[in-house]
Amino acid sequence: MSIFWGVMIPFVGTVLGAACVFLLKNEIRPLIQKVLLGFASGVMVAASVWSLLIPAMEMSESMGRFAFVPAAVGLMVGIAFLLLLDVAVPHLHMDHKEPEGPKRGWSRSVMLVLAVTLHNIPEGMAVGVVFAGMMADSAEITLAGAFALSIGIAIQNFPEGAIISMPLRSEDNMSKEKAFLYGAASGFVEPVAAGITILLSEVMTPILPYLLAFAAGAMLYVVVEELIPEASEGEHSNIGTIGFAAGFVLMMVLDVALG
Template identity: 50%
Template sequence: MLETIEKWVIDNGPVWAALVATIFTWISTAAGAGLVFFFKKMHRGLLDGMLGFTGGVMVAASFWSLLAPSIEMSEKYYPDYPWMPAAVGFMSGAIFLFILDKSLPHLHINFREGESEGVKTQLHKSWLLVLAITLHNIPEGLAVGVLFGAASLGLEDASVSAAIALAMGIAIQNFPEGFAVAMPLRRTGMSRWRSFYYGQLSAVVEPIAGVVGALSVIYMQSILPFALAFAAGAMIFVVVEEVIPETQRDKYTDIAVLGFIGGFIVMMILDVAFG
């Protein structure tokens, strides 16, 4: 099965592969959001555990799928300063998300409406929640696209199987993420269809970011180590600034931590097994 997918990726190119992979992660988000058709309430401990799982996947992916290949490539291309591309790229990704975080109006899950961040706006709470998860999904889409772009160049440190493993990991954590967006909206009295619509909408940005990431490394190969680290820095910023605080607002912090560890292990196994 994996060999068939790898052949398809090679035959169709990294841009199509990144697009299909991120559409798959989008569908996973929609599937999670679709649980609102079956449930109206969700236990807060389950929500925090799901969010913790999301954070664990993102941290593991940041290292094994992005930072480690960036450092290995840097040792070949920049032997005198092998730390430089990873450090500069990582910081740039964090600063990029910092700017988006301060500019884009959004509301973290589990936060009250008066605690919204970014520029002041009159947007409804539902849109603010969607925009918050959209911030999560931008670096995820970029990461998948950059890794598929790197694999297309035939580099030893970035294989197609590693890109597939990353896409699988992102899809796995997107399922509870879609659920985590849609259920709070449903709990406020919003209809099932509208809750589902807003829940899946948060991942629409992933295919766009994936294509941008793939194109950037194909046409600017010299930036590849920087691009991988950039995606890692953006993901870590999201985890520390948004995902972890979202899980620390109630009495289920231990469940969130266990979820984080579980997500980390799942992504680590995927990357080591396939990468």
């Protein structure tokens, strides 16, 4: 039961964020959006380092001076995987008019949700991998540490849910209910990806360090390719930097305090 809730916590964060469409005005002020994007970036970078890359290297200590190999290889493969998804899946980023990926003639709303869904796949895998590691009795991953990652991702999913649902309401003239459903649906891939990863845990245990680093690489790709550029566009980019620092410190504190 604890694993079930650990897997579902990030999705709950997305749902609560999407529910802001019922409580707030029809749009998020640009400065607030920069803070939220920076905050999400900080959480994901700290989670990648403390919850994924460091445990991956600690698990590989028996390799001596080559203990970095699983972390380095997994990270690069994770980046390549997200790059492939970016190229293969039609999607549209917020504040952009031209979609990325193959031309499919899909609606703007669908491609906006797909863009956020691509972000959420590595996050779901990261949660699944740490819980799989905990189930495998890895000394480097505790139940509290796994929940720290899950809570951290849920915290950064809250503004992400709002950032997707509220513009759908204001710019696409959707009803509040439909915009909420679209925003919540973008996060559903997380428990699915986490669940699949956990179900395959017995097969994955021997390559767990690689998988931890893979999830870190995929998350870092999202941060560097999309979140940070969006937080830095236009004026007052320092606001996004402050948000990044706050998110990084919060995730670091959660991981060290609970791990």
